[in-house]
Amino acid sequence: MGDEPGTPDAADVLVVGSGIAGCAAALSAAREGADVFLVTKAARPDEASTDRAQGGISTTRGDPRALKADILETSDGTADPDAVDVLVENADAAVEDVLLETLEIGFDSTGDGAFDYAREAAHSEERILHVDAATGTHILRPFLQYVDDHERIEVRDDTAALELLTHEGRVHGVVTDSDPEGHPVYAGTTILATGGIGSLYARSTNPEGATGDGIAMAALAGADVDDLEYVQFHPTAYAGSGEPFLLSEALRGEGALLRNGDGERFMPDYHPDAELAPRDVVARAIATEREATGEVFLDVGPIAFESEFPALAAACRDRGIEAHEIPVAPCEHFLCGGIDVDDRGRTSLERLYAAGECARTGVHGANRLASTSLLEGLVWGLRAGEHAAGLDVDAEPETVEAPTLRNSDPDLPPRFAAEKFARLQRTMDEYLGLERDLEDVARAAGVLRRLKGEVDAYVRTRTARDLYELRNASVTALLIARAARENPESAGCHYVVDDAPLAR
Known part of the structure; x- marks a missing residue:
């Protein structure tokens, strides 16, 4: 890897992005003996969507067929069954290996020491591992530290990828903004794990900067994309003043209820599963009731809100909410489509992979099941990193002519x-x-x-x-x-x- 100023960086495997998918890809490639370079425009952990994931990470609890059935039903029958098989068949092993054995994440447990599995909307059983309602934070931060300390992984944060380096249909790395006129990073293989698209909407649960970077770079380079119409809105984001934050689906899993501006519980009128209906159904129902009655509230009175969800309770207190009714509205949350990839994360461009929210694996189809995003990022990140590292790991990355980015234009118009x-x-x-x-x-x-x-x-x-x-x-x-x-x-x-x- 290059150390001198102005010298191009080079690695066996380049990972772009530092959420769970990017960290998993970097770890997996390094385990295979690859030298890995990870670049991320995030300067802090909370600038990755993984850090904001609340509910948890789904497991199969030994019954992959049941989880597959829930995923397919939630997708409105549009998910790829083969892709779902890859997810459910690798789920528990990935969680055990990385989260429990390698990172030793302290998931919530019951009094007898067993895992306190939660249930969320459209899940048929309790199978979700969690830490309070801040699971993403408790996974990502130790994961980032582990990756940063790894001898085969070099991490460069606050560094944005601007363009893919391509030649005759093959990707050779990226151009970053490390230098004023662009800084090339050459790699044998490149893995995009750049997250979602929340900044395309005025209200989103994503961090600022979720601008679809990987999808755009890949599409501009000629990679196939698919299912981009499937933009998921989370039903219950805080609807008061200030930045929206997520009111985890786990709240409804425990028994919190939705009430309209007239105080009526309405979800049983929309779906047999009421508050635990699929996200798209609940989100549209909330929008309908807000238009008809002015407001919708999440009633946390029926659950032990303060003791079971202390982080969310504190967030509500910070916004002056002392009562048990929290104003909510749908909010952009997750893109189910993205860069089209296969079961190893390979895109249609040679030596380009993608994992996480920027990738379209086929698992989610038209609608994502709760608490499967962290799992998909982990499973496909591991698979992409392993496969990418197996391609000419001992060969020097090939350098191609990098585009010269310019700074010749006068200042942009104000704002x-x-x-x-x-x-x-x-x-x-x-x-x-x-x-x-x-x-x-x-x-x-x-x-x-x-x-x-x-x-x-x-x-x-x-x-x-x-x-x-x-x-x-x-x-x-x-x-x-x-x-x-x-x-x-x-x-x-x-x-x-x-x-x-x-x-x-």
Whole structure:
């Protein structure tokens, strides 16, 4: 790996991203004897979505068939059964190996020392390992420390990947923003684990900076993407003033209830499983009741909120909520689609892999089952890292000519990036939210296409992270709009108005 200023970095395996998928990929590749370089634009753990994951990580509890059935049902029958098999057949071994034996995560236990498995929406049984309602934090931070201390892994944070280095259909690494005109990192194989798309919407549970970077870079390089219309909204995000935060599904799993502005419990009218219905059903029901009655509250009175969920209780107190009713509304949460990959994380481009939320494995289909995102990132990260390390691990990475990024343009107009982002978010919120009208989606695609053109004009002559993030966001937003326009049938979280009306 390069150490001198201006010298290109090189590694056997390059990982882009530092959530659970990126850490798992780096660890797995290093275990195979590869020299690994991990770059991440995150400067702190809480800038990765994994750190914000609350509910937990699903296991099979020895019954992979039952978990598979729940995943397929939640996906509205659209998940790839073969991909789900890969997940459930590797789930418990991955959790045991990495989380329990390697990282020694202290998951919550019962009085007799057994794991305190939780149940969440659309799960048929209690099978979710958790730490309070802050599981992601308790997994990611020790994972990052372990990776950072590993002798075969070099971590460089606060470093954004800007472009993939490609030549004749093969990926040779990335260009980063380490230098003013771009800094190449060459690698035998490259694994994208860049997270989600939350910044495309005004309200999201994702951290700031979730701008679809990996999806956009891969698509611009010619990689296949799929299922991008399936944007999942979490039903119960805090709806008061300030930044939204998640009210974990585990609350409803324990018995918390949803009530509308008239104080009525309404979910039994929408689905036989009531509060434990799939996320898309609950989210649309909440939106309907908010429009009809003004508000929806999560009633935590029936559960031991303070003692069982102290972190969430503290977050509510910080916002002045002392009563047992917490205002909630749907909020963008997870992209079920992404860069199309196989069971080892391989994309359609040679030597390019993807794992985690930026990847479309086929596990989620049109709707993700709760607490499977950390599991998918862990399983596919491990598999991608292992396979990537097995390709010419002893060969020197091939260097190709890197594009010269420019800084020749005068200063951007004041607030250019902020104003364009606001325009993008308004378009996504209005036309590509919980419900979609296909004519409106087509109009949104036109707006996003023009926006992308405006941004491209500046990207060609300037190297700035916020500008590239805006470029990536506009590319990904346009891909989502195109996918939604091309799919006239409602399924899961792609809900086409008049195709399958929600009736109470």
